[in-house]
Every structure is written in C-alpha cells, then in structure tokens.
Amino acid sequence: AAEIFYEDDADLSIIQGRKVAVIGYGSQGHAHALSLRDSGVDVRVGLLEGSKSRSKATDEGLRVVTPAQAAAEADLIMILTPDHIQRHVYAADIEPNLTAGKALAFGHGFNIRYGYIKPPADVDVILIAPKGPGHLVRREFVNGKGVPDLIAVEQDYTGGAQALALSYAAAIGGARAGVIKTTFTEETETDLFGEQAVLCGGASRLIQTGFETLTAAGYQPEIAYFEVLHELKLIVDLMYEGGIAKQRWSVSDTAEYGDYVSGPRVIDEHVAKNMQGVLADIQDGTFAARFIADQDAGAPEFKKFRAEQEAHPIEETGRKLRGLMSWVKSDDDYTGTAAR
C-alpha cells in the first residue's frame, strides 16, 4: 500500500530555512509561490524580462527576478514553466547556478523521466506534484484546506531529500489533505495516462460524442449540452464525495439501471485495448517524443488540434447557455477561447 504522510509527519521548519526559487508563475507557479510565502518561506519568483506573468506576481507583493538570478540566490529551485520549456530554462539559467548541495524540484516528472534534464550527481532532485489544477491548489490553501500532493526523490545527495519534499508539500497545503510517496517514473506515467485516457482526452471525447449523437439525431443543441456536459459536474461531485457508489445511490433507479445496461456498451473491450495502446506510447516515450518534436517545431500540430477543437459546436452552445447562468463563473483568468 502507498505510504501517506500528513501534517504531523512534516517538519515545516526545513523549508522555512531554505531560500526557494519558483521559476514560472502560471497555474502551478502562482499557487506554490503565494502559499510558500504565506507559510513563512523566503521565496522569489523567476521570470524573464517582459514576461506577461511579471505584473501578476509583483501585484501580489512577491519579489520577481530573472530565472538566472532566482536560481543563483536560491538553494531550492522549483521549475514550474511548461514541461516543453523546462529543458531550455534549465540549460540557460538553472544549470550554471546549480551548485553542490542545492535541490532541484519539479511539479511533474516529465523532464527527468524522459531524460530531457540530466542534473549533476551532487544535488537533491525531488518532486512535489499537487493532484489538482493550480487555481484549486491555491483556493484550498487559502480556505485552510489542501489538495493532495505526490512526492518523490530521484536523487538524495544531502540525505534529507524526502524530508525536504515533505516540508515543501506541507507549506503549500498538501499535507493537510495527504502526501503520497511515489517515484518520478510512476508519477509521470500515471499522470500522463490519467489526463490522456480519462480526465482530459477520454472525458472530452465522451462528452463531444454524446453531443454529436444527440444533435445528429435532431435534438436541440441546448438540451444536448445540459444532458451531456452541464450535468456531468453534479455527477462527478457525487463520485468525488462518495465514489461511484454514492453517485449510483443518488441518481434515479432508472438512471442507475441504464448505467449498468449501457455503460459497458459504450465503453467496451475496445476501449481497454485502446487505453493499453495509449499507456504503451507513454511508457516507451513515443508520446513524449511526439509532443517535444512538435513544440520544437513551433507546435504546428498542437495549434491545429486546438483550433479544430475550439470550433466544435458544443463550445458555441455552451457559451450561450453559460451566459444565462449567472452562478456559473470561473475565478481564474480564463476569458474564453477568443483570448488565446
């Protein structure tokens, strides 16, 4: 069984005694930097001159310096730029400042797992990966709660790498919810699989296919949107609270019976085979190589996919309906597809 740690297992004074650099101030970066600061940690944010994120960080009273200066000042460097940019930031700004005994930290194991970053042997290499989007990580911290974190140690030069990772997790609220020990390999492969097969890829495609099936059969798109997208949140909330069993307890007997009869018809054995194929591409590096090659070429495939997907009719229907539901709002800085 997994090893799980809580607040009593963590020594917050370890991270409070370190100088921390958070490189990047996006979804995860803002959550880490602000919550570390609020936990009494000496934190600076590393951002390039002219970065869009600079004013957001300075408006919160954080000290912002260049990534190179942040890495030079700090003895724990947390890289929270997009995964495909990390090796460039590492080579240009971090590696030259990564002296013996410092700690290099990640929010996702991608670059270590696939060998895009190869740290020297005389540093600690640790992972603190919140299991939720950055905006939720910060919101829960502010509410006195936390999103669970995974921690891992790839290199333990100082002998204190795990205690350091646990202390960091406590400072961003993770230990309030639970900190689970894993490895860079397990975190990376399961995170990619989860988001591709179920959370993002699987769920998005399931919803779109339901919408397409109903509208192609002549049903109104507004009705289809409510039935296959809007109500999904209510269902997921029940699963989150009490598992699939609580969701089945709460829905009507009609819905529960339909679940048993039609669920396996929709998600049949082909889907399991397809998922195994997705997992194989993650494990052998095929997915990582495709993603990085596309990004290095200016992301033509990624941009094409994004444009095609944003044009799906469910998005237009959703924009119209959400405009009518004043209580459906987002507290982050997403302003809709037009802003991209």
Ligand code: NDP
């Ligand atoms: P975002 O895309 O939200 O944020 C990127 C940040 O990095 C921006 O502030 C950007 O600045 C900055 N940046 C870009 N290039 C550089 C550079 N060369 N030097 C310094 N800063 C730079 O990233 P995420 O928060 O989504 O992802 C960060 C890491 O966290 C990834 O490893 C990801 O896998 C992991 N993770 C993300 C989760 C999430 O909730 N999104 C969940 C768990 C893990 P600018 O504004 O100028 O572009």
Ligand code: MG
């Ligand atoms: Mg991920």
Ligand code: MG
């Ligand atoms: Mg219904």
